[in-house]
Amino acid sequence: MSNQSDASPLPTPVRRVAFALRRAGWISFWVQLVLAVVSGIILLFAILVASQTPGQGGSSGVEGGLFLALAGLGVLGFSTYRAFYHTRLSQQLRGPTPGRPSRGETMKQMRVSLISNMVGMVLTLLGAEAISGILLAKAISQPRGAFLDASVNLRDFIQPLDIFIVLANTHAIVAHFVGIVSAIWLIEQIYKD
Template sequence: MREKPDTSSIPPSAQRIVFTLRTIGWISFWLQVVLGVISAIILLLSLAFSRNTAAQASTQGTGFGIFFAICGLVALGIGAFFAFRYTLISKQLLETGRPSKAETLQAIRLGLIVNLVGMLLTIFGAQAVVGSVLTKSLSQQGAVLDPSRYVQPLDLFVVQGNVNTITAHFAGIVASLWLFNRVSK
């Protein structure tokens, strides 16, 4: 078994920062990973089902939304990496006393920026999909002969995937802001 490092030489304020970085880093990491995996599965299923011609005709306009949703998922993966990096920084602080406060704040700042950009991309995707669904719902009155104008469950599935990704980015943003506040004191 691994021995725990001796924390008696570390000041109490640094011990609190180590604990906060480790705890919030793991919570943020797992929230982002779980919600990101669910969103990825939803988007992959929607892409798989939109491959057949009947569903493809019924999901016109969601391609733009899916593109941005995938970009948001990529950013979410990077955000989850930064959340994991917070746990590594806490371990480094505990073992070696490095990195410095400025380096730690810079890592948190980058994680925050990644999650903000990812959330923006995902919001663009959600807006495109919701706009497509709204257009379909408004044009359903005469859709008896044209089933491609019906709102399909697949459309709402993509909306759900986007909302999950936005929630995951929000969790990353909250965690980064919390850490930034705690470390900068």
């Protein structure tokens, strides 16, 4: 049985915003979740390989970038939760009038989501800058024909592990971008009349 008789009819703008929150929330949630899991697995793999490889632990030069990438991944976890919360907010908007959030409350929630994704984007972009700078320095400093010289330290060369960290960080950047686009689109839907 439906409880529609005790709830006031849903105004069209509220229904439109609730539908937009539900749709964007689920799309953003799943895209961010998949990219966060893939990025997390890649980073975990990179950390485990770096700690297991003799002579490489802590000397690859990308530790600062790796820390920022992990921080961005942590914020991505919160942003993914926020995307899921948008679906719950959609249910609240479709609920009875006394418990229905106002436009201002809904906007506050969108701002929190937008800011969290922007902070995560900044962290992952700073991580990307740090990692890319180290990889560029390694690429420029590689002497020609160095593989023939036994005295050359292989840690001075770009390692596949370094590329894994770049890939994981790129996934996190894309996930934060999806969250930013979703939040901006939802803000536009809230103010569309």
